[in-house]
Amino acid sequence: MDNPDQGPTAGLTPHLTITGNRAKDAIAFYEKAFGAERAMDPYLADDGKRIMHAHLKINGGHLMLNDDFPEYRGSAAPEAGPVTLHLQVDDADAWFARATGAGATVAMPIGDQFWGDRYGQVTDPFGQTWSIGSPIRK
Incomplete structure (x- = not known):
């Protein structure tokens, strides 16, 4: 806990x-x-x-x-790495809109995906990729 x-x-x-x-x-x-x-x-x-x-x-x-x-490490951190931070949320469209409204760029447009999520990806101004998903509402 x-x-x-x-x-x-x-x-x-x-x-x-x-x-x-x-x-x-x-x-x-x-x-x-x-x-x-x-x-x-x-x-x-x-x-x-x-x-x-x-x-x-x-x-x-x-x-x-x-x-x-x-x-301390001898080299700078990469601007964008091979990691995606995932947010499983209650309303992917609202979270996606808030992120892009704050300045994130669309890396993958939000849409209904075959696995049952409403899902998209954004890149923040610091080079980090975020995926945002929620179950498709029926």
Whole structure:
């Protein structure tokens, strides 16, 4: 069981590295596009500029993120990787519209899919791909 004061204690939690010192912008975007809530205030690095750790909750799940710290890993994070973050939601059309209205671009138009979901994909301004789905209403 998750403790909202301590963060996720089980399961799998995506942890994104945002390039270009734009983690603060990413947090604001995720709040607007996906209704993210801050589970804690972001921790700043010693330089007082970059976010070392941020923890958000989106649609009941957890998302962690940080600015890039190439001095700790030797290379910058990729702008867009082979990972897609999936949101299973109550109304895919509404979530899709909110995300594109906030500035996400359409990667796959939303539509009825053979597996029974209303589904589409968007790319956020930070290069991350998000899929959004909900059961097809009959």
